[in-house]
Amino acid sequence: MALRLRKNKAPPPPLACPLTQCMSLLGKAWTPNVIWYLSAGPRRFGELRHDIPRISAKVLSARLRELTGKGVITRQVLATSPPSVEYTLTALGQELIPAINAIVEVGSKLKKKR
Amino acid sequence: MALRLRKNKAPPPPLACPLTQCMSLLGKAWTPNVIWYLSAGPRRFGELRHDIPRISAKVLSARLRELTGKGVITRQVLATSPPSVEYTLTALGQELIPAINAIVEVGSKLKKKR
DNA sequence: AACTGTGGTATCTATTGGGTTACTGGAGGA
DNA sequence: TCCTCCAGTAACCCAATAGATACCACAGTT
Numbered sequence: 001m002a003l004r005l006r007k008n009k010a011p012p013p014p015l016a017c018p019l020t021q022c023m024s025l026l027g028k029a030w031t032p033n034v035i036w037y038l039s040a041g042p043r044r045f046g047e048l049r050h051d052i053p054r055i056s057a058k059v060l061s062a063r064l065r066e067l068t069g070k071g072v073i074t075r076q077v078l079a080t081s082p083p084s085v086e087y088t089l090t091a092l093g094q095e096l097i098p099a100i101n102a103i104v105e106v107g108s109k110l111k112k113k114r
Numbered sequence: 115m116a117l118r119l120r121k122n123k124a125p126p127p128p129l130a131c132p133l134t135q136c137m138s139l140l141g142k143a144w145t146p147n148v149i150w151y152l153s154a155g156p157r158r159f160g161e162l163r164h165d166i167p168r169i170s171a172k173v174l175s176a177r178l179r180e181l182t183g184k185g186v187i188t189r190q191v192l193a194t195s196p197p198s199v200e201y202t203l204t205a206l207g208q209e210l211i212p213a214i215n216a217i218v219e220v221g222s223k224l225k226k227k228r
Numbered sequence: 229a230a231c232t233g234t235g236g237t238a239t240c241t242a243t244t245g246g247g248t249t250a251c252t253g254g255a256g257g258a
Numbered sequence: 259t260c261c262t263c264c265a266g267t268a269a270c271c272c273a274a275t276a277g278a279t280a281c282c283a284c285a286g287t288t
Contacts, residue, residue, distance in 0.1 A: 018221030018222040018224075019150065019214065019221055020221075021224055022221030023140075026141070027137075027142075030246095033133065061266060070225050071223075082265085083265085084264060085264085092224070095216075095220050099213050099216035100133065102209070102212050102216060103132075103210075103213050104133050105209065109185075109206055110135055110136060110184045110185065110186070110206070111185040159235050163235095171236065172238090172276080172278090175235080175236060196233080196234040196235085196285065198234060
């Protein structure tokens with residue numbers, strides 16, 4: 001019996017794919033970690049560097065800029081001395097938390113093979 | 115007033131970080147798409163290529179090997195003519211579906227800036 | 229006769245993304 | 259006095275990754 005291509009019942013993640021959209025953020029190094037640490041409340045640049053010791057300033061600032069641009073976090077300059085900058089999850093950003101929790105949940109069950 | 119580092123109340127994603135573990139899978143190109151299409155049921159190699167037109171055979175086979183190794187999908191050779199191979203989400207793999215749905219959900223709300 | 233579908237592998241190349249280091253300039257703490 | 263801390267930016271380097279292409283051998287369809 002010859003093989004035919006079966007139709008897939010899953011609708012394609014439609015038009016300009018939100019999945020791809022979102023993964024172009026989450027898929028980059030350290031992004032989920034940044035969101036994770038912001039989920040507990042506003043956090044300054046240096047604090048995030050502290051939270052995630054192996055992240056470089058370059059990458060952290062790139063991620064924060066991207067997340068700000070996409071409306072996931074806000075950036076607020078505080079009149080401290082020296083001036084400091086606080087990053088906060090927006091309502092949209094909060095919506096990512098369940099996703100990240102789900103990922104963590106599965107992560108702990110993955111086989112370590114390969 | 116001097117600035118002090120505040121403690122972050124979020125516990126660090128502990129020991130050998132499940133988040134990083136899981137993202138080393140999901141973060142690679144096309145992985146979420148593959149899982150998305152498998153969520154509707156078992157699917158052959160060629161069918162997946164068809165579902166995701168822009169994926170190359172090389173990358174698809176790499177992803178499938180990785181997912182198999184981590185216990186997210188199973189690989190089953192069928193005695194068709196010619197022999198075909200079917201990939202299926204495991205129970206663990208099914209657990210990723212809510213995560214991906216959550217990601218899609220947010221993806222559609224992201225600003226397009228940058 | 230020619231094409232599609234089976235499930236991949238081998239090889240080469242281009243890109244890019246992340247790491248590293250150095251620098252800013254002033255203030256407060258030891 | 260010297261060190262740390264604030265929030266980054268600029269320049270350079272390298273390894274990993276994904277893309278493109280070609281190839282396998284055979285069966286069934288048109």
